[in-house]
Amino acid sequence: xxxxxxxxxxxxxxxxxxxxxxxxxxxxxxxxxxxxxxxxxxxxxxxxxxxxxxxxxxxxxxxxxxxxxxxxxxxxxxxxxxxxxxxxxxxxxxxxxxxxxxxxxxxxxxxxxxxxxxxxxxxxxxxxxxxxxxxxxxxxxxxxxxxxxxxxxxxxxxxxxxxxxxxxxxxxxxxxxxxxxxxxxxxxxxxxxxxxxxxxxxxxxxxxxxxxxxxxxxxxxxxxxxxxxxxxxxxxxxxxxxxxxxxxxxxxxxxxxxxxxxxxxxxxxxxxxxxxxxxxxxxxxxxxxxxxxxxxxxxxxxxx
Numbered sequence: 001x002x003x004x005x006x007x008x009x010x011x012x013x014x015x016x017x018x019x020x021x022x023x024x025x026x027x028x029x030x031x032x033x034x035x036x037x038x039x040x041x042x043x044x045x046x047x048x049x050x051x052x053x054x055x056x057x058x059x060x061x062x063x064x065x066x067x068x069x070x071x072x073x074x075x076x077x078x079x080x081x082x083x084x085x086x087x088x089x090x091x092x093x094x095x096x097x098x099x100x101x102x103x104x105x106x107x108x109x110x111x112x113x114x115x116x117x118x119x120x121x122x123x124x125x126x127x128x129x130x131x132x133x134x135x136x137x138x139x140x141x142x143x144x145x146x147x148x149x150x151x152x153x154x155x156x157x158x159x160x161x162x163x164x165x166x167x168x169x170x171x172x173x174x175x176x177x178x179x180x181x182x183x184x185x186x187x188x189x190x191x192x193x194x195x196x197x198x199x200x201x202x203x204x205x206x207x208x209x210x211x212x213x214x215x216x217x218x219x220x221x222x223x224x225x226x227x228x229x230x231x232x233x234x235x236x237x238x239x240x241x242x243x244x245x246x247x248x249x250x251x252x253x254x255x256x257x258x259x260x261x262x263x264x265x266x267x268x269x270x271x272x273x274x275x276x277x278x279x280x281x282x283x284x285x286x287x288x289x290x291x292x293x294x295x296x297x298x299x300x301x302x303x304x
């Protein structure tokens with residue numbers, strides 16, 4: 001199978017060269033903007049849904065993303081296909097990229113995340129938007145010279161297959177009399193954490209693994225101890241505001257302390273611990289703080 005993929009690479013490089021030769025500066029700028037959407041920023045949407053609407057379905061989205069990320073990293077190691085700009089000098093890389101090429105992580109994660117939203121929320125506009133974004137993000141990777149066409153095609157198919165498996169297996173378990181309780185969720189969290197830690201290529205594996213463990217732990221505690229999102233009218237803005245304040249404060253803190261980012265990357269135990277605390281804060285502290293703030297607002301409204 002690997003030999004077949006490598007055999008397709010010269011054809012894919014020729015397609016990229018043909019596309020790049022006719023690309024206008026405006027088109028390149030558009031694809032640069034679209035490809036950065038695939039860097040994972042749409043996970044912020046899952047966080048907003050987690051804080052404001054439905055923790056359980058949002059947790060399924062986050063879990064699906066983590067599972068697809070680990071799966072993509074493992075397949076890339078198996079195929080070890082070089083990126084087009086590394087194997088073919090005529091291909092121009094218009095954005096930085098590292099690691100192996102097949103399958104496209106951007107395409108797979110966009111398809112998995114978008115497919116998860118379409119499956120869980122069943123809204124025509126959400127489905128159409130998810131499909132459009134996944135296709136545009138996949139196309140951008142080819143136009144920018146960091147993936148072959150068959151990389152993004154495989155990524156899209158793997159992303160959709162991940163959604164189908166992820167969303168149907170729990171139904172089979174339920175029909176068979178098994179109920180995925182908190183202990184099953186915790187076991188799955190540990191398994192995915194190990195997968196992220198072992199398979200992710202680069203310097204961020206321990207950060208992703210730690211953040212994942214912290215987020216799942218926070219979710220399991222929140223489901224048992226906190227009320228579901230709801231209550232005061234306009235409360236979703238309060239919950240989103242508290243959550244994104246934590247995200248922004250964390251980003252500012254890391255950026256403001258000299259060499260802290262590099263320290264978190266190089267010192268893996270420290271980095272994993274900080275990432276775990278951040279995941280716990282996003283999943284547990286943010287909804288707890290928003291819940292307390294909403295309760296105070298309700299008491300104030302009742303008093304006036």
